[in-house]
Amino acid sequence: MRRTIRTLFLLALPSAPLASQGWIDERPVVPVRSSPAITRVSSTVRVVVDGRIARFEVEEKFRNSGRGIAEGTYHYPLPGEVVFSDFSLFQGETELKGEMMAAEQARSIYEGIVRQLKDPALITLVGHGLIRAQVFPIQPGETRTVILRYTQLMPRDGNALHLRYAAGSRGDAPVAVRFEIPRETEIATPYSPTHPISTARRNGVLHVTVKPPARGDIDLILPLRRGLLGGTVLTHANAGEDGYALLFLAPPASGETAIVPRDLTFVVDVSGSMSGVKMEQARTALRQALTSLRPGDRFRLIAFSSGVRHFRDGFTAVNSRTLTEAREFVNALAATGGTNLEGAVNAALSDRADAERMSLVFLMSDGVPSVGEQAPDRIAANAAGRIGRHRIFTFGVGHDVNTYLLDRLAVEGRGTATYVAPEANVSDAVGGVLTKLSRPALSDLRIVSAPVRFIDQAPTALPDLFYGEELVILSRYRGTGDGPVVIEGSRNGRRERFEIAGRFVRNTNDNEYIAPLWASRRIGELSRQARIEGASAELIAQIRELGLRYGILTEYTSYLVQEPGAANLATDRISNGLTRQPGVVAAPSASGAQAFESARSDAAMSRSSTLAEARDQAASKQATAARGVSLRARAEMKSGGNHTFVLRKGVWTDVAHTDSMTTTTIAPYSPAWFAIVKARPALAEALAIGDPLVVAGKRVSLKVAAGGLTEWKANAMERFLKDFDGR
Numbered sequence: 001m002r003r004t005i006r007t008l009f010l011l012a013l014p015s016a017p018l019a020s021q022g023w024i025d026e027r028p029v030v031p032v033r034s035s036p037a038i039t040r041v042s043s044t045v046r047v048v049v050d051g052r053i054a055r056f057e058v059e060e061k062f063r064n065s066g067r068g069i070a071e072g073t074y075h076y077p078l079p080g081e082v083v084f085s086d087f088s089l090f091q092g093e094t095e096l097k098g099e100m101m102a103a104e105q106a107r108s109i110y111e112g113i114v115r116q117l118k119d120p121a122l123i124t125l126v127g128h129g130l131i132r133a134q135v136f137p138i139q140p141g142e143t144r145t146v147i148l149r150y151t152q153l154m155p156r157d158g159n160a161l162h163l164r165y166a167a168g169s170r171g172d173a174p175v176a177v178r179f180e181i182p183r184e185t186e187i188a189t190p191y192s193p194t195h196p197i198s199t200a201r202r203n204g205v206l207h208v209t210v211k212p213p214a215r216g217d218i219d220l221i222l223p224l225r226r227g228l229l230g231g232t233v234l235t236h237a238n239a240g241e242d243g244y245a246l247l248f249l250a251p252p253a254s255g256e257t258a259i260v261p262r263d264l265t266f267v268v269d270v271s272g273s274m275s276g277v278k279m280e281q282a283r284t285a286l287r288q289a290l291t292s293l294r295p296g297d298r299f300r301l302i303a304f305s306s307g308v309r310h311f312r313d314g315f316t317a318v319n320s321r322t323l324t325e326a327r328e329f330v331n332a333l334a335a336t337g338g339t340n341l342e343g344a345v346n347a348a349l350s351d352r353a354d355a356e357r358m359s360l361v362f363l364m365s366d367g368v369p370s371v372g373e374q375a376p377d378r379i380a381a382n383a384a385g386r387i388g389r390h391r392i393f394t395f396g397v398g399h400d401v402n403t404y405l406l407d408r409l410a411v412e413g414r415g416t417a418t419y420v421a422p423e424a425n426v427s428d429a430v431g432g433v434l435t436k437l438s439r440p441a442l443s444d445l446r447i448v449s450a451p452v453r454f455i456d457q458a459p460t461a462l463p464d465l466f467y468g469e470e471l472v473i474l475s476r477y478r479g480t481g482d483g484p485v486v487i488e489g490s491r492n493g494r495r496e497r498f499e500i501a502g503r504f505v506r507n508t509n510d511n512e513y514i515a516p517l518w519a520s521r522r523i524g525e526l527s528r529q530a531r532i533e534g535a536s537a538e539l540i541a542q543i544r545e546l547g548l549r550y551g552i553l554t555e556y557t558s559y560l561v562q563e564p565g566a567a568n569l570a571t572d573r574i575s576n577g578l579t580r581q582p583g584v585v586a587a588p589s590a591s592g593a594q595a596f597e598s599a600r601s602d603a604a605m606s607r608s609s610t611l612a613e614a615r616d617q618a619a620s621k622q623a624t625a626a627r628g629v630s631l632r633a634r635a636e637m638k639s640g641g642n643h644t645f646v647l648r649k650g651v652w653t654d655v656a657h658t659d660s661m662t663t664t665t666i667a668p669y670s671p672a673w674f675a676i677v678k679a680r681p682a683l684a685e686a687l688a689i690g691d692p693l694v695v696a697g698k699r700v701s702l703k704v705a706a707g708g709l710t711e712w713k714a715n716a717m718e719r720f721l722k723d724f725d726g727r
Contacts (some may be wrong), residue, residue: 022060022076022131024148037066038171041143043052045165045214049181049222054163058148064138072138074146076131077166080317088147112262115669123677125690154222160248160503161222167214177214181206181222188223189250193234194513195219200580219513221248228552233485233502235477238513240727242455247447247473247485249465251456260440260492261296261357264289268398269365270718273303275335277364278397278426283591284331285364285427286662292434293318298357301329305337306371311616314351341372345383352391356493358440358464361390361413362430365406366397376405384412391415391464393433398422408532414461418600439467442489447473451481452504458521459606460507465489474518480506512682516642517608524606527554531602548656551644608706613638641685643695651705652689657696664700664720665708672712673704679721698726 023040041061048055064070109132114123131148138144154161167175181187184206190199195218196211210218223232231250237243268282286301293299297318301311311329316322344363353359392413394406397420410417412478420429435459445462447454457475465471484499523546530539547554636647645652657663666672668691677684683702686695690704700723712720 022058022074022148024313029278029624038062038064038070038072038138042173043167043175045167045175045177046176047163047165047179049161049163049179050523051183051444052156052161054154056148056165057153059145060147061145062138062144063143064140065499067140069140070138072144073132075110076148077110086149086373088149091665096600110296111669111674112145116410118669122644123684141160149698159224160222162234162669163220163222163227165218166218167210167216167218174212175214176212177218178208179208179220182699183372186225188225188231189470191223191248191472192510193221193246193472193517193610217422217513219511223248223250231487231498231500233500233504234511234514235502235504235508237505237508238725239507242478243452243506244511244518245452245454245473245475245477245502245504246474246511246514246517247500247502249473249500250469258645261298262294263298263357264293265302265348265359265360265361267302267304267344267361267363269305269335269344269367270303270333270335270369271338271339271367272336273339273400279333281337281426282364282397283330283333285430286333287327288427288431288451289362289434290323290326292438293323294677295319295644299326300348301326303333303349304340305335306340307337308340308343308347310347338371339365339367339369341365341369341402342373342382343371345379345409348387348392349383349388349390358443359390360394360437361392361415363392363406364395364397364426364430365401366402366592368402369405376402376408380405380408380412383409387413393437394418395420395426395429395433397426398504404532407528410527411532416463441465441467442491442496443457445471445487445489447485448488449484449486450477451483451485451502452477452479452604456518458518458525460525474521476518477504479672501616503568509681516550516552517610518609519546519642520552521606522546523552523554524602524608527602529532534611549638549642551642553689571634594681638689640689641687645686645689645693645695650692651703652691652693654694654696654701655688657694657701661696661727662723663694663703665703665705667706667710668704670708670710672708672710675712675717676702679717680724697724699723 021417039062041063043061044059046057046059048057058076062072062074087149145517147393154163156162163179165177167177179190181669182205184201184204187206187416190197190206190208192210194216195214197220198209198211200207208220221232221234233250234248235243266286268286270279275280291300295318298315299318300315305307312404316326344365348361348363366590368374369376369379390413392409393415394410394417396403396406396417399422401419403417403419406417406419415432418429418433420426432577442465445465447457447462454475454477457473459473462471462473482503483501485502487498487500488495489498490496523543525541526539526546530536530543533539543554546552638645638652644655646655647653666676673687677687683695687704692703694703700720702724
């Protein structure tokens with residue numbers, strides 16, 4: 001007998017900030033030995049942006065891969081600001097619609113699901129509205145499709161429109177998220193602070209695609225065109241402490257500025273250790289670099305081993321004849337001899353940079369100095385006084401490079417250090433940097449004024465801005481106020497100023513991703529500083545404090561996962577290397593696999609532009625640190641919501657918690673628990689770790705365990721949160 005399909009819709013809650021992927025809960029209709037298993041096959045999210053309006057269409061496919069007929073209940077949390085359009089449930093070729101119910105009933109049903117399933121992916125969505133649809137029957141092997149449509153008004157942040165979508169993290173099915181902006185001339189380069197994206201402009205439409213895996217909360221910033229720069233300022237602030245600011249700048253995608261002439265110097269290590277695959281990759285990288293040169297550019301080729309060899313004296317103009325001769329020079333390069341890094345650096349910086357041109361130096365090496373001056377600090381110090389207007393980009397190939405020297409040259413030269421693993425391709429790394437540097441837009445950038453005072457800015461010194469890339473500045477700010485952030489830079493030999501409207505408030509729960517993204521960058525910069533200058537007690541304390549507060553594993557917090565009594569491990573682990581003045585711990589070894597991985601991770605963290613990148617680098621650093629930690633210790637550590645937890649006597653305990661902190665206990669999934677999550681949504685990810693659990697605040701801690709209070713007394717939660725936030 002055939003049953004009808006019942007579809008029930010529930011209105012979204014007004015306070016809900018996000019949307020999310022839906023899911024299906026199932027139950028078998030006829031008991032079978034193997035119960036049904038309804039799984040998501042795919043999710044496709046298409047968003048069309050028209051002015052301030054975003055129209056969402058979410059298509060999801062589910063398959064019954066079990067042996068029995070099943071009834072599925074489809075759930076989909078909705079943001080509160082949306083206008084619901086319709087929901088389509090397909091039975092074969094037939095599309096069916098539904099009806100709506102009250103928001104309070106939606107909340108009650110949603111919280112019931114969370115209590116029942118205790119699903120971390122659901123817990124992080126607590127407080128959302130809900131669409132629910134009963135789907136019957138789902139035959140064995142059958143795939144059913146649902147399509148949800150809704151419209152959302154996008155808020156404006158400064159000079160940009162801000163769009164948010166929660167892709168969720170339920171299951172391994174592919175999730176495709178793409179945005180289409182028909183009025184593409186109104187939008188400068190889009191930026192996502194949470195996920196890597198790709199963009200394309202075709203037939204007057206701007207297409208933005210979130211690079212997989214598309215999971216978690218996706219934020220998309222659409223800067224409105226304003227002259228050269230598209231930019232905006234986003235903020236996050238907790239009452240009683242300095243705020244967090246994200247400044248985003250992007251030149252337009254189309255060229256509106258004359259091409260700046262460049263002087264490019266390519267310095268390549270041809271010592272004996274570069275023989276074989278590395279030498280062939282180096283030749284490929286140089287040939288690729290030569291193809292990137294443009295009329296008006298000039299170039300130098302410098303090869304070094306025990307000695308230093310030049311393609312020609314001074315810079316060479318770009319034309320077909322000189323490029324042909326340069327390729328012949330590259331093809332003839334062979335690996336032999338020692339590593340005269342001092343001579344190579346001196347040769348690269350022998351000529352003063354032309355003020356009318358952009359001077360870019362690319363240094364590629366796979367070893368430590370073995371000829372001439374061999375002390376990396378003296379080589380770097382001598383180079384620092386001669387860098388001037390040169391920009392230096394270093395490439396360390398393999399584990400034997402001196403990370404201290406390459407890092408310091410890149411820092412002094414206002415460039416970047418890139419580390420290429422033994423199994424990776426050198427030409428890909430060099431090509432990626434060259435592509436980014438192909439079209440300079442603004443140089444010598446600096447913030448000249450703002451309504452507030454910026455502190456602990458990352459990057460400390462602003463890099464040059466190139467067309468097709470985004471400049472992301474993360475900083476703490478002190479004070480409040482509305483007004484423009486004034487940026488000054490050089491364009492075509494002229495100093496110009498640009499204004500980006502900013503609103504800096506004392507307290508806002510918006511844009512919570514800014515804090516951990518800033519912390520990741522800051523840790524990367526401080527870790528690199530510790531490696532270069534020596535790990536002073538003050539630097540270690542700063543890195544450790546940031547790691548503990550924001551749940552980011554570092555060299556100086558990894559010991560927390562070990563047994564009690566290992567508190568001095570951080571100092572013990574950095575016992576060799578370049579000794580500094582009294583009171584400074586010796587810097588770690590500058591070469592070797594561990595130094596290579598640390599340098600590569602620190603460089604990536606200091607340049608993180610999205611929360612996804614920051615989390616990946618933190619995870620990589622955690623994995624590197626964990627290699628010396630027992631399997632048991634590794635299994636007893638979790639991170640969530642900018643908190644790191646270790647399992648102590650059966651309780652997941654925040655590493656920032658101390659025995660002196662007053663602790664309030666609430667029962668899991670009780671009204672008190674849901675009230676806390678609603679009041680502090682940022683805690684949801686931490687509470688999803690499990691229970692019993694202790695999460696630390698500024699002055700007090702919260703424990704989630706059976707037997708805790710189920711209801712807050714009048715004003716009790718407000719008083720607790722005041723102490724928890726440190727207000």
